[in-house]
Amino acid sequence: MQAAFYIGNKEFSVSSGTVIAPESDEVRLNVGFVGICGTDMHIYHGVMDQRVAPPKIIGHELSGTVVDIGSNVKNVSVGDRVVVRPLDYCGKCPACDAGHSHICHQLKFMGIDSPGAFQQSWTIKSRTLHKLPDAVSLEHGALIEPLAVAxxxxxxxxxxxxxxxxxxxxxxxxxxxxxxxxxxxxxxxxxxxxxxxxxxxxxxxxxxxxxxxxxxxxxxxxxxxxxxxxxxxxxxxxxxxxxxxxxxxxxxxxxxxxxxxxxxxxxxxxxxxxxxxxxxxARVYEGQDFEKAIDLIATKAIDVEPYISSISPLSEINSAFANMADNPQGMKALVACQNIGKPE
Ligand SMILES: [Zn+2]
Ligand SMILES: [Zn+2]
Structure with a gap:
């Protein structure tokens, strides 16, 4: 399985990563498409190295397919197409207690504070997942996270x-x-x-x-x-x-x-x-914002196709980031994680 490690100084190293078997509350995804976010560009430019601690796999705007599930996972099944709400919260602090886990006192953002999605296989907690209906493609699924922000x-x-x-x-x-x-x-x-x-x-x-x-x-x-x-x-x-x-x-x-x-x-x-x-x-999003974003695309109330300015294979992630740096007015560049050979 191939993974793109951000190694600092505007550079990714694409090399083999580790396929991790899911724990009881986790799932393993075949990552489909990952969008490059403004935050990813900040990381690329080196201004967040202290928080990110390279070498690190980053990326948090993605779609994927469930390929393996832990023994306690109930909300998804193998084969489901999903998107990820990339927030890791503690579940115990006053904010979490009040139902505001998206602004948890200990919030960790997946793909910045912990490994992210620019890889072919990603193992994460099942509670982060939202299922995609048939009407939403994996390409458009990568736009759900920024649409959920909106x-x-x-x-x-x-x-x-x-x-x-x-x-x-x-x-x-x-x-x-x-x-x-x-x-x-x-x-x-x-x-x-x-x-x-x-x-x-x-x-x-x-x-x-x-x-x-x-x-x-x-x-x-x-x-x-x-x-x-x-x-x-x-x-x-x-x-x-x-x-x-x-x-x-x-x-x-x-x-x-x-x-x-x-x-x-x-x-x-x-x-x-x-x-x-x-x-x-207004900071990040809650579960209902993801459901709303999925619904807006599924019902064609919003067409996200015009937002996709390019799709590059994972092997060309360096040029995808360099192009974004050269064309900051572009909308969304996607990285396709499944077309450089089979996962595993
Ligand atoms: Zn983002
Ligand atoms: Zn909390």
Missing amino acids: CHDVARSRLKQGEHAVIIGGGPIGQLVAQVAKSTGAHVLISEVNESRLAFAKKNGIKTVNPVSQNLNAEVQSWTQGKGADVIFEVSGVQAAIDAMTEIAAVRARICMVAIHSEKPQVDLFQFFWKELELLG
Whole structure:
């Protein structure tokens, strides 16, 4: 079985890995397709080496097929096609006790803190699995994890049919948030500076504004007849978006913080007082967000095909990452794990 080990300094070594027999609560998967995430790109660029501790197999956006199950596994059978919710939680802390295991005090993210999916055979806890219906291909299954992020963001925002939602930042997650928001019956606008991302959003039926060449606030006010946006998703991570999010907000608007701000931004708290705004954090996803994402693809409410910009074999993972680094505007690059010889 072949596995891609991230060894540091923008390099993977594809070599033989160990096939691990499942323990009683585990399953072994033949990994199908794995998406390259923004976090994987950060790892590739070496900024997370301390947390990742290379050499390490990374990757967490995947689909696969169950090939072996432990004696206590009840939720899946051999042959099931599945996706993985890559969260390893303790089950004992106050957050887990309160039913929020996705933000467990001891949360380990599989594929970063523990071995991940860029390999042909992966053995993991069965509680992480969600079954794919026949209507969802393994290729599209690799998009379920980022789509579940978008489903969680929209669920946290309490967005309703007929409301106006603005997404600031049109990368893969921002575009998927727009699609999920649209599927709820809301009016949706993406604010983004990159022309190819604006074109991608437009092609998928989303209204767009480029805040460099247009006045975002003026555009939002005329789009909403002077009301402002009911919901704002901050998906960009830049100060200009923090300034815009309070400016374009309607009274009692909800602002959903999706982006990771590594620096402390300046927030106009006066606007929170004046317009009675709400700020909501949204981190990863819960089980129901995965079920929702699977359903949106299975019922064709959302077509994820346009998001797949390339599919490379596992043996060419180095060039797949290098291409992503050279073309950061691309949407989703997939790595196919089963076409470089049979597993085992
Ligand atoms: Zn990801
Ligand atoms: Zn916990």
